[in-house]
Amino acid sequence: MRRRHLIALAAAALATGTAFAQGAYPTKPIRLIVPFAAGGTTDIIARVVAEPLGRALGHSVVVDNKGGAGGAIGAAEAARAAPDGYTLSVATVSTTAANPAINPKIAYDPVADFVPVINIAATPNVIAVHPSFAAKDYKSFAELLKKQPGKFSYASSGTGGIGHLQTELWKSLTGIFLTHIAYRGAGPALNDVVAGQVPIIFDNVPSSLPFIKSGKLVPIVVAAPQRLADLPNVPTFKEVGLEPVNRMAYYGILAPKGTPKDIVDKLNAATKKVLEDPAVKKRIEDTGSFIIANTPEQFAQQIKDELAVYKQVVAKQKLTLQ
Template identity: 50%
Template sequence: MQRRHMLRLLASATATLAAGVSLTAAAQGYPTHPITLVVPFPAGGTTDIVARIVADKLGQQLGQAVVVDNRGGAGGSIGTAYLAKATPDGYTLGIATASTHGINPAVYPRLSYDATKDFTTITNLASVPNVMSINPAVKATDMKSFIALAHSQPSKIAFGSAGNGSVSHMMGELFMMSSKTQLLHVPYKGVGPALNDALANQVQVLFDNLPSSLPFIEGGKLRALAVASPKRVAALPNVPTFAELGLPEVNDASWFGLIAPANLPADLQSKLNAAALKVLAMPEVKAKLEKLGATPVGNTPAQFATQIKNEVAKNKRIAASAKISLD
């Protein structure tokens, strides 16, 4: 019995060693064929656009095509779970977002992946400012007057979001926690319907990624009160950041990062990080991202891992406070 047990342990150890040797050997000549980049959202959205901007140039840096594979559904969890189960050989990469690696772990009790353990971080590619805007019919001209109005009418002013557990929903909840206000949450199936109703004053407040709201802010159909960004946005120089207004907790921008399955060999992680940083430094890539309202980031794998860990913790606090739990 003991001999059979020892043989099983030896066989298991040999298989593990062989797998490690195989991945190391593959890393030496990597890449030898096209790479798949899993985008956990449908084509056409901000995540998809950022991914395609980077994928084209990343493929040129690596000498092999990087092919985008859209696997949307369940707030990004379907594509992200698929990536978590892929072989960590560098040929299946993915895009992590504030939704997939911050909000989903906080609001889905039966999520099929662990955002901090099931992936290898490579780098945060880009950040996109978020914005809080109101319909011009609201009798407030700035954040101070809006908060005073909200305090005088608890639960009477409505804010629209892209849906329960969305970035815009969590941002709204965090704003209420930070400003000690109580707004009425109205969830929609996507940001488009929420934006339309904000323009029609069916809801008075909208929390959104800046790119989709910016044309209406510039056209005077929405009034921006604050942006969530490290600094003021060039397109809206007169709109302060949440940090400037004394609400630093709400000042986190949306982000889009490059990841791989857990246990990616360290040399592949380093090679991909170096290639991605070169891509983000290209003037044409910067120009395309800035046109989208995004800012190139490009940090280390360790810094990105810390960012994800902090994002999960933040959203768990919000979900617990607002009692948000989704099936």
């Protein structure tokens, strides 16, 4: 009896110690992988949230940019990380839906290899052109491209990224042909469009907006539920008869599969608290984004829904990585 009693006490102590260790999370800095180069919307949103999230958790959250392959390189690294809450990643439509839809050999499963933590924000996208481009509004833009198929090209954050597949969705509905030029992230793609090396880009509003406001890019049409306060004269895709293209990007946090639920819940609660801060909320909304701050389960469903949409685009457009 005494031996069984001692074993029971030891088991209880071990369980209590384990609970205490998990409850103490985090005890060291957290790495947040951003699967794109610095300067794009993913990087902007991550950096707005990282510092206050670190303060809320009691240890710094360090942004680590790992760009390339439309976000697949950084996402694959995040999927391989230990499920201990110390390596997280920023999830985008590119990494969880568009890229997996086009790449059957991608090194991770966007649904099975991650545990969704929270969707931070949703961001409208915009087709914009270099100021030298002849068309400055949607009607003349579409007419010009239809008259000269194959003459013009567009830049994207990479093959399989949202900029690529959302443009292909638009092309599939309009019959317009453009040549795709892929970059290692939205930042480099924007730089070349602003420099006039490529005339067109389909990008997130937050990263494009400063160039639009400074006159270095001209907005043509936005993918958003309604016109944006910062771009009141720019129509939505619904207004030009292409409502299926009105899909916003999302920016959320993922943990590797196997991450304990208590850690996921703590990260979700801490991020929600950060997003309630008026200063953080304003910084995100000033980029043209909308705060989402949903549950892990809701974010998981969003990922599944977007993956289904872009699998259809890939099949219809017969897209490959080549």
